[in-house]
Amino acid sequence: MIEPVGQVWLDGKVVDAEDSRVGLLTHSLHYGFGALDGFRSYRQDGGGVAAFRLADHLARLRSSASAIGLELGHTHGDLVEGACDVLRTNGLDDAYVRPLVFVGEPNIIFAHWLNPVHVALVPFAWSGYSDRDADAGTTAQVSPYPRPKAHAALYNAKLTGNYLLSVIAFGHARSSGVQQAIFLDEDGFVCESTGENLFAVHGNLVSTPPATRSLLPGLTRATVLVLAAELGYEVAERDLTVPQLHDADEVFTTGTASGVLAIPELDGRRIGDGTAPVARALRQRYLDAARGRLPEHADWLTIL
Ligand SMILES: Cc1ncc(COP(=O)(O)O)c(C=O)c1O
Known part of the structure; x- marks a missing residue:
């Protein structure tokens, strides 16, 4: 099970998760037209927390979005900073972050470009799948x-x-x-x-x-x-x-x-x-x- 966190990063700002709900006419919700990624942060043996291959994951997010013609509208530096901010704000160490690029509302016709493009970074605590035994395998x-x-x-x-x-x-x-x-x-x-x-x-x-x-x-x-x-x-x-x-x-x-x-x-x-x-x-x-x-x-x- 995933424990929802208090804060998420949405369109350039860390906001309360409660304020990040999307409407029922959100284009991506209807047609699966969006891009996503997933990276993890790990407690470090020498102290502190680090995100693993963060720059590569964010670059892949951008190129995945671009493969369907979506521009992120945020620089790489903004996204790196946003990722670090949202992990810190929620006090997370071993965690997973789900970046999501999605098309907003209200135009649910196929002309997706009539809608805004949103970018979210949604973190949650994560140490691996609870239903898969890492040692025994699957x-x-x-x-x-x-x-x-x-x-x-x-x-x-x-x-x-x-x-x-x-x-x-x-x-x-x-x-x-x-x-x-x-x-x-x-x-x-x-x-x-x-x-x-x-x-x-x-x-x-x-x-x-x-x-x-x-x-x-x-x-x-x-x-x-x-x-x-x-x-x-x-x-x-x-x-x-x-x-x-x-x-x-x-x-x-x-x-x-x-x-x-x-x-x-x-x-x-x-x-x-x-x-x-x-x-x-x-x-x-x-x-x-x-x-x-x-x-x-x-x-x-x-x-x-
Ligand atoms: C379909 C699919 N293949 C492969 C992977 C593994 O990719 P990565 O190692 O970058 O997490 C993922 C996970 O993102 C995936 O969803």
């Missing part, structure tokens, strides 16, 4: 709903409308007694899970599908590609098929909200011996970077 199934191949470029952006299939596939997985769903595209190639990127481990090779597939090239994915290479693994972006996942030594997901999460069971089969040592090592190293234990990656941290 179960998954290949989703019966394929990602449309023709719209791969749209899926490369983080757009609100992209999540319709995610919500449906996630609900379908849960009603089948499985925790997570994995999308293929219409050619049968692996894309990602409903809200995370997917990796496979075969011996010393750690690989993930390329961004030419219908997927969001995540920042945790980018981080893990760097960390895996540093740990001595060969890394590759390459097409993966379902049999390659079933035959892998390990399968795991990466995402801001859940970090690195092993999938020891996929489609009812055990993957490798189910212990996922590579995913565990990467999960630990990722947390080390986020908590400020890796001086060589201090540039990923924005101290609040």
Whole structure:
């Protein structure tokens, strides 16, 4: 469960969350026409709090919005400052912030440009999913709903409308007694899970599908590609098929909200011996970077 906070950042100002309600004619609410992102802040081992890869998340927010013709109307510096302000004001340390770019009201015709564009930064306390055991990992199934191949470029952006299939596939997985769903595209190639990127481990090779597939090239994915290479693994972006996942030594997901999460069971089969040592090592190293234990990656941290 998410505990709502007292203050949010909306259109350039920190305001009471109570004053940030939107109207029923809000354009984005009707058509899923908007952009979003999600970044986390972490208590630092040496004291203080830092946001992880904040500049990259805010740059992705801007480019996602721009992919559908929306301009943010705030400088990068304003957004960085707003993000730090809203975390500090709410007294948060381990937290998640949801940036959202949405089209306001009252014109719910398709001419979205007749409405104002709003930008919000909504934080809440977060230490990971309470329904997923980070150590044990999670179960998954290949989703019966394929990602449309023709719209791969749209899926490369983080757009609100992209999540319709995610919500449906996630609900379908849960009603089948499985925790997570994995999308293929219409050619049968692996894309990602409903809200995370997917990796496979075969011996010393750690690989993930390329961004030419219908997927969001995540920042945790980018981080893990760097960390895996540093740990001595060969890394590759390459097409993966379902049999390659079933035959892998390990399968795991990466995402801001859940970090690195092993999938020891996929489609009812055990993957490798189910212990996922590579995913565990990467999960630990990722947390080390986020908590400020890796001086060589201090540039990923924005101290609040
Ligand atoms: C569809 C999808 N894929 C992948 C990711 C992982 O991206 P990141 O690591 O930047 O959080 C996310 C989360 O934002 C997502 O929603």
